[in-house]
Amino acid sequence: MVEDRVLSVWPTIIAARIRSQWAYRVSFLLNAVGSFFTGLLEFAEIFVLLSASPVYGGMTLPEVTLVFALASLGFGFADLVFGQMDSLPSFIRQGQLESFLTKPLPLVPQMITSSFQLRRLARVIFGAVALVVAVQFVDVVWEPWSVLVMVGSVVFGFAIYSSLFVLAGGCQFWLINGTEFTNAFVYGGKYVGQLPGSVMLAPIRVFFTFVVPTTVTAYLPVLLVLQRPGQEVLPSWLAWFTPVFAIWSWLLATLVWRAGVRKYTGAGG
Amino acid sequence: MSPYLQLIAAEFRRQSTYRLALAAGIFTNGVFGLIRAGVLLAAVEGAGGEAGGYDARSALLYVLWGQAILGMIPMWGWNEIADRVRTGEIAVDLARPMDLQTYWWFRDIGRAAMQFLGRGLPILVLGSIVLQVAPPTDPLVYLAGVIGMVLGLAINYLCRYAMNLISFWTLETQGYQILYMVGVSLLSGFYVPVHLFPDWLLAIAQASPFPALYQYPIDLISGRVTGAEVFNVLGIQLVWLAILLVLTRVLTHFGARRLVIQGG
Secondary structure, eight states: OHHHHHHHHHHHHHHHHHHHHHHSHHHHHHHHHHHHHHHHHHHHHHHHHHHHOSSBTTBOHHHHHHHHHHHHHHHHHHHHHHGGGGGHHHHHHTTHHHHHHTSSSOHHHHHHHTTOOGGGHHHHHHHHHHHHHHHHHSOOOOSHHHHHHHHHHHHHHHHHHHHHHHHHHHHHTTOTTOGGGGHHHHHHHHHHHTSOGGGSOHHHHHIIIIISOOGGGTHHHHHHHTTOOEETTEEGGGGGGHHHHHHHHHHHHHHHHHHHHHHOOOOOO | OOHHHHHHHHHHHHHHTOHHHHHHHHHHHHHHHHHHHHHHHHHHHHTTSOBTTBOHHHHHHHHHHHHHSTTTSOOSOOOHHHHHHHHSTHHHHHHSSSOHHHHHHHHHHHHHHHHIIIIIHHHHHHHHHHHTOOOOOOHHHHHHHHHHHHHHHHHHHHHHHHHHHGGGTOSOOHHHHHHHHHHHHHHTTSSSOGGGSOHHHHHHHHTSSGGGGTHHHHHHHTTSSOTTHHHHHHHHHHHHHHHHHHHHHHHHHHHHHHOOOOOO
């Protein structure tokens, strides 16, 4: 019974957050347009790189666009749900975390609903547009398994990028004033995930596959559906293990997050 | 000591107290540098060993210097004046015996000096070792490069200052800031060097002040631009500096009349 009541709180909280954003309509729309443009900006980089080098890391423009689109969708959903974890340092500094800890609700859901940023949906929409355009031009084998691989890449991409936000949040308990450290793997991971893994230098390739697994969120699944073999460190069959990579990254994130919360002793307030 | 030098020194010291933040910046810029190196080398390789005038060595120099000056020339995320308008603290700033624009400008110089010494230099040293890239040997390259970086820093400050001034007209500046961030990130050559742009995009970039605050300083200090062309590039930077100076003076003048002080 108590469970039921607790669960029913979340829709109310999220609805309230969304209504409060809609109250400032111009600001909301400008922000949404801005998020959309951020996607466009990242795609512009790919467009420029591919106009200089028509075959890039063994892929053509539509193929790289497909990688970009799938990674964007996974990251976009993760940012929509877990992006608020980025505010943890300011929650800690302002002593706001205590007020979360005193409530009879789990910490992570409270954090992520503290400001549910609907504008981030624009990023997802951009990824979806890119996907629709890319598949028109790409030589994908359309079989049930290949569709499953692509849908799976978005689902597990969502899981993996979400775990990175939680992992970064966990690190913040040690890193007050050093918050930028975590950008290296959250936003660095996103950057690597959106591009062909084949272009990366060897240490980056290894790190962003076996430690922070973002090459598996789009590049490897795309290789699989294009029926390409892949290359050193990144053979395409690794894509079949995407769920394992997702479990690993959540395991890592959960351990660090738990240790971080246990270490937390308050910042006054 | 003159108040200007005191402002520079105070901001320099303030920045130097955040040691962990500097270390974090070095680490993150370093990781992104390694990613960018691969991204750009692949384009050069894919284009047959040369793209937009970059070969493997000059592409790495672009990445190295680009990451090294990023702390000194930050392009976004500075809303200090806009925040002070929202809280009403701007009233204190305007009551100071020093002009608002000058006051923040000298603080920005102090910040930049610390960021270059504490963040830029370590990245240059570590990056040169890891990427194994030979720096230019002509001392004139560094002379031109330093002038270019100083001009770039000034242009960057004026652009960010102008963006903050929007808050004198409207308190909701976040949307404008996001649009500015998108424009400056692409057109400054931060994401990809402007020399790789297709012609139409290059024309748009050259019509903006943004390459003058990032791409041109890198071109100068990495030895991509040499000879008489150096004066050309420095001249373009000077023109943008003049335009932005006039623009920001006009905006400051009219903005101060429009400003509504919040709170009490």
